[in-house]
Amino acid sequence: MLYFADKQDLVQDIFSRYPETERGRRSALMPLLREVQNAFGYVPEENIEEIASLLGTTATEVKSVMSFYSTYHTIPTGKYHLQVCATLSCAIAGSDELWDHLVDELHIQQGEVTPDGLFSIQKVECLGSCGTAPMMQINDEGYHECVSKKRIRLLLEKFRRGEKFDPDILPPIPIREGQQELANGLPAGGVATTIPSLVEGEA
Amino acid sequence: MTQQNMITVIVDGKEVQVPAGTSAIDAVFQAGRDVPYFCSQQYLSPIGACRMCLVEAGTPRKNPDGSWILDDEGNKKIFYFPKPMASCTLGASDGMVIKSQTDSVKKAQAGMMEFTLINHPLDCPTCDKGGACELQDRAFEYGYGVSRFQFDRRHAEKHYELSEFVILDQERCIHCKRCVRYFEEIPNQEVLDFIERGGHTFIDTLEGGLPSNFSGNITDICPVGALLDNVARFRGRNWEYEHTSTTCTACPVGCSITVDSRNGRLERIVGRDNPEVNEQWLCDAGRFGHPYVDEDRLTQPLVKVNGEFQPATWEQAIAAIKTGLQGVPAQSIGFYTKADITLEEGIALESFVKQIGTPNVDHAPRYGVVVNAPAATLTDVATADAVVVIGADLTEEAPVVDLRIQEMLKGGILPQQYDFGTAIADLRLTERMHRHRERLAVFYPTRTRMHDVAGIAAEMNSVQVLEHLSSVVSGQYAGGAIEEAASLLKNAKKPVIVLGSDVLKGGQIGLDIAAHIALSVNAKVLPIPADANGFGLSRLEIVPQNGADLSSMGTLKAALVSRVTKIPEDFAGFLVVHETQLTEVARRANVVLPALTNYEKRGTTVNLEGRLLKLDPAAISSGESADLITALGAVAEALDLKAPIRGQRSAQKALKDRFGVDVANLPEQGLIADLGRQYNARTSRFHRPEVGMWKEVMLRSKRLKEKLGGETHASVAD
Numbered sequence: 001m002l003y004f005a006d007k008q009d010l011v012q013d014i015f016s017r018y019p020e021t022e023r024g025r026r027s028a029l030m031p032l033l034r035e036v037q038n039a040f041g042y043v044p045e046e047n048i049e050e051i052a053s054l055l056g057t058t059a060t061e062v063k064s065v066m067s068f069y070s071t072y073h074t075i076p077t078g079k080y081h082l083q084v085c086a087t088l089s090c091a092i093a094g095s096d097e098l099w100d101h102l103v104d105e106l107h108i109q110q111g112e113v114t115p116d117g118l119f120s121i122q123k124v125e126c127l128g129s130c131g132t133a134p135m136m137q138i139n140d141e142g143y144h145e146c147v148s149k150k151r152i153r154l155l156l157e158k159f160r161r162g163e164k165f166d167p168d169i170l171p172p173i174p175i176r177e178g179q180q181e182l183a184n185g186l187p188a189g190g191v192a193t194t195i196p197s198l199v200e201g202e203a
Numbered sequence: 204m205t206q207q208n209m210i211t212v213i214v215d216g217k218e219v220q221v222p223a224g225t226s227a228i229d230a231v232f233q234a235g236r237d238v239p240y241f242c243s244q245q246y247l248s249p250i251g252a253c254r255m256c257l258v259e260a261g262t263p264r265k266n267p268d269g270s271w272i273l274d275d276e277g278n279k280k281i282f283y284f285p286k287p288m289a290s291c292t293l294g295a296s297d298g299m300v301i302k303s304q305t306d307s308v309k310k311a312q313a314g315m316m317e318f319t320l321i322n323h324p325l326d327c328p329t330c331d332k333g334g335a336c337e338l339q340d341r342a343f344e345y346g347y348g349v350s351r352f353q354f355d356r357r358h359a360e361k362h363y364e365l366s367e368f369v370i371l372d373q374e375r376c377i378h379c380k381r382c383v384r385y386f387e388e389i390p391n392q393e394v395l396d397f398i399e400r401g402g403h404t405f406i407d408t409l410e411g412g413l414p415s416n417f418s419g420n421i422t423d424i425c426p427v428g429a430l431l432d433n434v435a436r437f438r439g440r441n442w443e444y445e446h447t448s449t450t451c452t453a454c455p456v457g458c459s460i461t462v463d464s465r466n467g468r469l470e471r472i473v474g475r476d477n478p479e480v481n482e483q484w485l486c487d488a489g490r491f492g493h494p495y496v497d498e499d500r501l502t503q504p505l506v507k508v509n510g511e512f513q514p515a516t517w518e519q520a521i522a523a524i525k526t527g528l529q530g531v532p533a534q535s536i537g538f539y540t541k542a543d544i545t546l547e548e549g550i551a552l553e554s555f556v557k558q559i560g561t562p563n564v565d566h567a568p569r570y571g572v573v574v575n576a577p578a579a580t581l582t583d584v585a586t587a588d589a590v591v592v593i594g595a596d597l598t599e600e601a602p603v604v605d606l607r608i609q610e611m612l613k614g615g616i617l618p619q620q621y622d623f624g625t626a627i628a629d630l631r632l633t634e635r636m637h638r639h640r641e642r643l644a645v646f647y648p649t650r651t652r653m654h655d656v657a658g659i660a661a662e663m664n665s666v667q668v669l670e671h672l673s674s675v676v677s678g679q680y681a682g683g684a685i686e687e688a689a690s691l692l693k694n695a696k697k698p699v700i701v702l703g704s705d706v707l708k709g710g711q712i713g714l715d716i717a718a719h720i721a722l723s724v725n726a727k728v729l730p731i732p733a734d735a736n737g738f739g740l741s742r743l744e745i746v747p748q749n750g751a752d753l754s755s756m757g758t759l760k761a762a763l764v765s766r767v768t769k770i771p772e773d774f775a776g777f778l779v780v781h782e783t784q785l786t787e788v789a790r791r792a793n794v795v796l797p798a799l800t801n802y803e804k805r806g807t808t809v810n811l812e813g814r815l816l817k818l819d820p821a822a823i824s825s826g827e828s829a830d831l832i833t834a835l836g837a838v839a840e841a842l843d844l845k846a847p848i849r850g851q852r853s854a855q856k857a858l859k860d861r862f863g864v865d866v867a868n869l870p871e872q873g874l875i876a877d878l879g880r881q882y883n884a885r886t887s888r889f890h891r892p893e894v895g896m897w898k899e900v901m902l903r904s905k906r907l908k909e910k911l912g913g914e915t916h917a918s919v920a921d
Contacts, residue, residue: 023637059409060393060395060396060407060409061396063409064396068400
């Protein structure tokens with residue numbers, strides 16, 4: 001299914017952010033991938049080819065860039081894509097146990113989606129919150145820190161009920177008037193990380 | 204090596220002068236020392252990926268006042284980099300000290316080798332790379348011999364067919380990125396790349412195969428057994444091959460190749476470095492199109508008795524020719540040969556037809572035109588600041604010219620030449636170099652690969668292009684691509700015009716217009732001859748000045764035809780065919796003489812630049828097959844004559860007398876020499892050029908025929 005066929009304005013808007021040169025045009029690769037992933041939850045093969053033809057490059061090149069980043073998916077993901085940081089600090093703080101717990105709890109492995117289409121899991125490289133390890137990111141919506149089994153249970157229950165679950169750290173939103181802000185209005189990086197209120201003793 | 208902007212580098216205590224901008228690895232090689240490397244390749248950008256070429260390096264520094272910082276003994280103090288450096292990406296600077304043999308360097312290199320081998324499958328005893336593996340050699344030379352990593356190796360897909368000709372074994376890949384860089388930097392086709400990252404990285408393509416033009420080169424440059432030549436795979440081990448350095452005659456480019464034969468069979472063809480011609484690259488047809496050489500070869504003469512061929516000795520064949528030619532006047536005998544014969548065979552043919560006094564001689568395919576403009580070399584093409592291609596589908600007609608144009612688009616940087624050969628890591632080459640597409644204009648009646656990379660391109664009739672271009676050059680206005688191409692030519696300092704079959708087959712008028720354009724804008728011209736030695740043979744008098752050309756063969760009573768693919772239906776005379784296989788033409792013969800292929804000949808060929816290149820015979824068993832000189836000798840014997848040229852030596856002497864060039868002692872890279880006037884004669888429509896990378900003869904193999912669509916790429920309609 002072609003995604004950009006009826007979205008020429010969007011494509012032009014993305015291209016307009018980069019220099020009008022061959023190299024500049026290639027820079028649009030990442031936002032185009034992001035658009036497709038936001039729409040489908042992953043980037044299907046035909047859209048890799050579509051992006052390649054938009055950029056005047058090859059599908060191999062697009063796949064190469066895309067596969068470098070764990071943030072892009074080549075296979076469908078669940079509505080809530082749970083990304084567990086598996087790099088050193090988190091590993092020491094128990095991310096392997098966290099992963100095993102998720103596998104047991106959801107009965108899925110990496111690359112699979114729960115039958116209700118709600119959850120998928122993925123081990124990712126360092127998410128940059130080593131001080132509050134182990135930590136997890138859900139979709140692109142922010143960090144859940146010091147994740148314990150109890151916290152996982154609470155998270156999954158809330159999501160199953162369809163309720164919103166605020167992350168501990170929201171992702172920064174684009175720079176406005178020189179200041180990068182979090183979605184809740186606080187300046188990005190300006191305040192100390194808040195220790196999650198939901199940590200209640202159990203590990 | 205050029206002698207400008209030289210700097211002094213001290214390698215292992217030895218002072219060596221190198222041009223500024225030289226990489227440390229090249230300085231080491233220039234000093235006669237060795238450094239192991241996997242990721243560097245002479246014609247690719249250095250990236251420092253394999254970390255094998257680690258050396259200790261340091262430079263002197265200056266005080267703020269400009270004086271040198273000195274050590275206790277009053278010498279310039281050398282400030283070493285804190286760790287060994289990858290010498291391929293390290294620029295040598297004046298006064299730099301490089302140590303390539305210290306214990307620390309040896310430890311670093313051995314450690315790197317250990318690291319590279321962590322996940323390598325160590326297939327060495329069974330690996331189909333067959334002992335041509337740089338990793339194996341370097342591991343033996345520089346490795347520890349043991350590994351501290353005792354765990355299960357990573358496993359990946361084995362023996363995965365990337366295309367008909369290239370097999371990938373992902374497990375063996377050491378991520379040197381040579382193949383990935385090759386495809387982007389040389390043919391400009393990004394069809395291979397790293398997928399995934401870190402420990403999961405593997406090489407693959409999403410394009411459904413590799414394009415079938417220049418894909419084979421990756422099998423040459425892969426330093427391990429990851430990318431393999433599917434045609435030569437499992438044929439032999441590297442040390443079993445007889446390596447013969449010779450020249451490819453599949454097209455007029457004349458690429459330097461090494462022919463590997465084993466047990467009398469041609470098993471493999473690999474590219475050989477010739478910076479002037481093909482650098483190190485070959486087209487797929489030249490590399491993989493060789494299996495026909497060993498298929499159904501004629502190994503002895505055949506004589507037709509009662510409509511059936513019977514094997515015969517050369518004496519019996521000569522006797523049969525004698526009977527067949529009895530009473531036939533010399534004026535009614537014709538001699539026709541394919542235009543890829545050697546210069547030696549050509550001059551033997553010329554002297555023989557003169558001796559017997561027949562005007563009926565020709566070589567085919569050829570264009571009946573003369574180019575009266577300064578000739579361009581392939582280096583001129585690669586370093587031009589404007590190239591206009593008219594009427595040529597270069598990728599098919601002369602594939603490696605396409606690669607030299609790609610080189611021109613990258614700014615025409617030719618890797619530096621040193622005493623040890625081509626620079627291993629020329630730092631001027633970088634990944635994803637800017638391509639000056641505006642410097643290339645391409646005109647051809649249908650779309651070609653070059654259209655996609657050219658800044659100026661149009662699908663136009665070639666004669667029309669020439670006429671319009673000529674009028675714009677003379678001051679008129681034509682608009683569009685023609686106008687742009689004309690101003691490209693006019694504003695360039697070193698323009699080159701490449702003329703292909705669509706212009707050359709159109710007759711002399713197109714060539715005269717092209718010559719006018721070239722002279723007006725001070726451009727050099729590179730015409731693509733119709734066959735491998737078309738350039739050389741046109742300097743010999745073997746065209747029908749007053750006699751019958753190939754299409755008029757029907758008027759003759761007898762003919763000797765050497766490796767020509769088609770002769771007129773109405774020829775009913777006595778026919779001697781000199782052929783490698785029993786072709787359609789050979790089946791019509793009265794006597795068939797077995798012929799040598801160009802892989803088995805000794806002699807000289809002249810490529811499209813006019814460069815004389817050596818042919819050396821590979822050890823291929825072809826029985827009693829002989830070259831054209833011997834075949835002509837047989838005809839001479841049948842006519843009770845003593846041919847003036849009866850062997851290589853007399854042919855070479857005749858060539859020396861004629862052209863003033865000692866072809867017996869040509870330099871390795873070939874020699875451009877003035878071969879004098881060009882002999883010309885009209886050609887009939889019969890001489891329609893055979894263009895297409897895959898020549899008919901290469902498609903003998905059924906498998907190849909099916910894979911490549913069953914036919915050669917046809918020329919554009921007349």
